[in-house]
Amino acid sequence: MDEPEIKAAVKTYILNEYLPGEDPAALTDTTELMTTGILDSIAVLKVVTFLESHFGITLEPHEAVVENLNTLSAIARLVMSKKA
Amino acid sequence: MRSPARDDISFAEIIQIVAGAQRWGVISENRIIPMNFELTPEQQTLQKAAIEFAGSELNSNVIERDARQIFSREGWQKCASFGVQGMPLPKEYGGRGAGPITTIAMMEGLGYGGSDQGLLFAINAHMWTCSIPLLKYGTPAQKEKYLPGLCDGRLIGANGASEPNAGSDIFSMQTRVTKDGSDYVLNGRKIFVTNAPVADLFVLYATVDPQLGAAGISGFVIEKGTAGLRTGERKDKMGLRTALMAEVVLENCRVPATALLGREGRGAEVFHYSMAWERACILATCLGTMRRQLERCINYARARTQFGQPIGKFQSVANRIVDMKLRYEAARLLIYKTGWLMQENKSADMDAAMAKLYVSESFVKSCLDAIQIHGGSGFMTELELEREMRDSVGSTLYSGTSEIQRNIIARGLRL
Ligand SMILES: Cc1cc2nc3c(=O)[nH]c(=O)nc-3n(C[C@H](O)[C@H](O)[C@H](O)COP(=O)(O)OP(=O)(O)OC[C@H]3O[C@@H](n4cnc5c(N)ncnc54)[C@H](O)[C@@H]3O)c2cc1C
Numbered sequence: 001m002d003e004p005e006i007k008a009a010v011k012t013y014i015l016n017e018y019l020p021g022e023d024p025a026a027l028t029d030t031t032e033l034m035t036t037g038i039l040d041s042i043a044v045l046k047v048v049t050f051l052e053s054h055f056g057i058t059l060e061p062h063e064a065v066v067e068n069l070n071t072l073s074a075i076a077r078l079v080m081s082k083k084a
Numbered sequence: 085m086r087s088p089a090r091d092d093i094s095f096a097e098i099i100q101i102v103a104g105a106q107r108w109g110v111i112s113e114n115r116i117i118p119m120n121f122e123l124t125p126e127q128q129t130l131q132k133a134a135i136e137f138a139g140s141e142l143n144s145n146v147i148e149r150d151a152r153q154i155f156s157r158e159g160w161q162k163c164a165s166f167g168v169q170g171m172p173l174p175k176e177y178g179g180r181g182a183g184p185i186t187t188i189a190m191m192e193g194l195g196y197g198g199s200d201q202g203l204l205f206a207i208n209a210h211m212w213t214c215s216i217p218l219l220k221y222g223t224p225a226q227k228e229k230y231l232p233g234l235c236d237g238r239l240i241g242a243n244g245a246s247e248p249n250a251g252s253d254i255f256s257m258q259t260r261v262t263k264d265g266s267d268y269v270l271n272g273r274k275i276f277v278t279n280a281p282v283a284d285l286f287v288l289y290a291t292v293d294p295q296l297g298a299a300g301i302s303g304f305v306i307e308k309g310t311a312g313l314r315t316g317e318r319k320d321k322m323g324l325r326t327a328l329m330a331e332v333v334l335e336n337c338r339v340p341a342t343a344l345l346g347r348e349g350r351g352a353e354v355f356h357y358s359m360a361w362e363r364a365c366i367l368a369t370c371l372g373t374m375r376r377q378l379e380r381c382i383n384y385a386r387a388r389t390q391f392g393q394p395i396g397k398f399q400s401v402a403n404r405i406v407d408m409k410l411r412y413e414a415a416r417l418l419i420y421k422t423g424w425l426m427q428e429n430k431s432a433d434m435d436a437a438m439a440k441l442y443v444s445e446s447f448v449k450s451c452l453d454a455i456q457i458h459g460g461s462g463f464m465t466e467l468e469l470e471r472e473m474r475d476s477v478g479s480t481l482y483s484g485t486s487e488i489q490r491n492i493i494a495r496g497l498r499l
Contacts, residue, residue, distance in 0.1 A: 019498075040495065041255055041298035042356045048299075049353070061292060061349030064299035 001083070006055070006076040013050050014072075018043055029073045034066050044069055051075070057082040121417075127189040134193030135372075137166050142198040146326070150202070150471055153318065153325045155282055159203045164237025168194065168207055173219060177231035184423040188368040192419075195372025199468055201475040202326025204369040209278040209327070210234070212362035214241025214287050217354050218305060221346035226305060230285060242283035244274030244332045245355055252488050255298040255352055259334060261290035266341045268304065270312070270334040278482075280315045280330035284308050287358075288332065289351045301351035304343045312337030323474035362483045363436035364422040367443040370479055371419055373472060374412045374447055377454045381405050384458060395457075404453045411446035418442050434496035441489035444479035451476045 001009075007029060015024055018038055033039045039047060048064050051057060057079060068078040123131065141162045149156065163169060172187045173179025182190070194204055215234045218226060233239035250257040259272025270290050277286075285307055291300040306313055316331035346354045385396030385405060395401045418439040425432040451473035455462035462469045480486045 037495070042352060045298060045350065045353050045356075049350075061296050061299045064349070065296070 001055070003076045003080060006079050007072045009054060010047075010051070010072055010075050010079075013054075014038070014047070017046070027072070030071050032070050033072075034070045039069070047075075051079060055079050055083065121420075123185075123189050127186050130186065131189045131193035134166070134168075134190045135197035137162075138194045138196075138198030141166075142194075142200050142203060146200050147465060147468065147471070149200070150325045153320070153328065155206065155326055155328045156200065156203055157282070159200060160207070160240065161237045163194075163203070163207055164235065169211060169215070169237060170235030172211070173215060173231060173235055177219075177227060178235040179231070184364065184426040185420060188365055188419060188423045191365060191368035192372040192375075192416075195369030196376045197372070198369075199472075200326055201369070201373065201472065202324045205324045205366075205475075205478075206240075206279050206327035208362070208366045208369065209243065210241040212366060213243030213358045214285060216361045217287060217303065217345065217358040220357055221303070221354050222305070223342070225342065226345070230305065234285070239284040240279055240282050241285045241287065242277050242279040242332075243358070244277045244280075244286055244288045246276045247273060248275055252485060254355070255301060256294065257289060257291055257301065258294055259288075259290040260294075261292055261302055261304075263292075264338070267338050268302075268341070268343065270304065270306075270337040270339070272334050274332040274334075276319075276329060277315075277332045278327055278329050280332055281318045281328040283315075286313070286332060287345060287354075288334070289355055290334075292349070296349075298352035299349055301355070302348050303345035303351035303354040304339060305345045306337065306339055306343055310337060310339060322477060323471070324478050325474075359483060360433060360436055361426075363440040363489075364419070364426055364432060366483055367415075367440060367447070367479060368419055370443060370447045370476065371412070371415055374408070374415060374450050377450055377469070377472065378405070378408045378412050381408060381454050381457045388459075401457060404457060408450045408453050411450055415439075415443040415446050434493055437484075437489040437492035437496070440483060441486050441493070444476075445486060447476045447479055448473070 011024070011027055014033070015022060015027060019027060031038070034044060044064060047069065048059050052059060059082070063078065068074055142156075142159050148154075167180050168190065170177070170179035171182045171190055172184065173181070175181045191204075191208075195201075198204060215231065218230055218234070222230070230239060234241055245254055245257070247257050247259060257272075259270060259274065261268050261270050270288065272290060274288060280286075285305060288304050288306055289301050290304065292302065293300045312335050314333045314335070316333060319329045319331075321329060345351070382396070382405060385401055386394050388395045396405070418435070422432050422435040422439045425435055451469065455469050455473060458467060458469060461467055465471070484492070
């Protein structure tokens, strides 16, 4: 799975779970997810669980941080590094 | 919901609407299936049995036990034998395997028939913050070991999340957990722990690093008597006095890896899950009490005469009772809708928050109304309305305060 595919899968998940009815175009690769409150602390954990089950990776507590999860781009980078 | 009324709707449009409704299953075989607000006959029977059980078995000496803060272990055991603690748990662990709606119906019955709100609150805390997270996140060995006792009354569960500096902002907790080989060592202090003085089993939360926030938290299930775990003095409190409360202090409390509840660093998820259940179900007993109070007030307003007529004939008294009725009916819809969402495995965070907020605040208002309607007698301990009022106030605080529920709802509305 390449970066655009990862981004697309995560984007669909976030749109369905946390932004239902929102214009998909409004969620870009650089939209801030954690710092703007789109994802609260529980939502972040749910995203982590989604990433683990969907991409078959394991994330440690210190990886569930803003640097890794604040944007679709950062999330895709994290997943790619885990799959490498 | 109907669309705004129009009188120019064409026959073709009606056909189209009916066809759409049939596709969505709203209309089948030309018959409109109404939304069903009734409990099933089985649920009604269970609720009636719960009312009778609570009325005959749980109401002795409540005034005295409230004054002296005495928890009824006997009442706890009777409830377990009736099936209360095990109602939502699977039969393989000794539970009844009931869904959320059936469980809510039973709890409403207990709150209607029973006046020991403290005992019912203690049972609620045990079910939603100990048994339910164990069922969802426990290992097979943990479930085998604890769930049968949590169902049959042998074990009392408690939950320690709140701390002196972490209440609403729960994920800022400071209680630390460090790893030592395969063991975990916990240090910190939990406050407001319902059931702590009588608990056999504690679900406790600690963080590997407070900087990590929610992602640093792990849940543990720890038995009473574990070295390093100590409960503090029993706390005196305004209401729910027959449910006991104390601090839990952890001083180098070493537990094996088998005590971890859920995955390391996923304790916030465990906590969130138990809160979702608690918010949805904990106020069902209060709902029952609201119904009982309403009926009591109607009877009193019909029987009590002043100025030569029943006080219910005075509009300001009648209006108060009308408001009680409205609150009860709206509260009931919110709670059962949340139960239905959970039964259907649909997201219920916002609905549970609405139910928690509305029912708790309505309960406090209705308790005050009930006292007012009974005049000076309502203020007297023997009528038990003043205790119900004291008991009600806690409901706006525990499981997240009213303000926090409003925040959850606002977030759900993406405000
Ligand atoms: C009867 C009872 C039983 C309990 N049982 C347990 C138990 O078994 N285990 C356990 O761990 N805890 C238990 N608690 C603790 C309970 O969960 C906390 O009291 C509650 O979460 C509030 O935390 P706090 O008391 O620290 O108040 P704080 O969080 O300090 O809040 C103080 C005030 O500020 C408001 N506030 C705080 N943050 C915000 C915000 N972001 N927006 C708007 N307003 C805000 C609050 O609503 C409140 O009015 C119990 C409490 C009660 C009353």
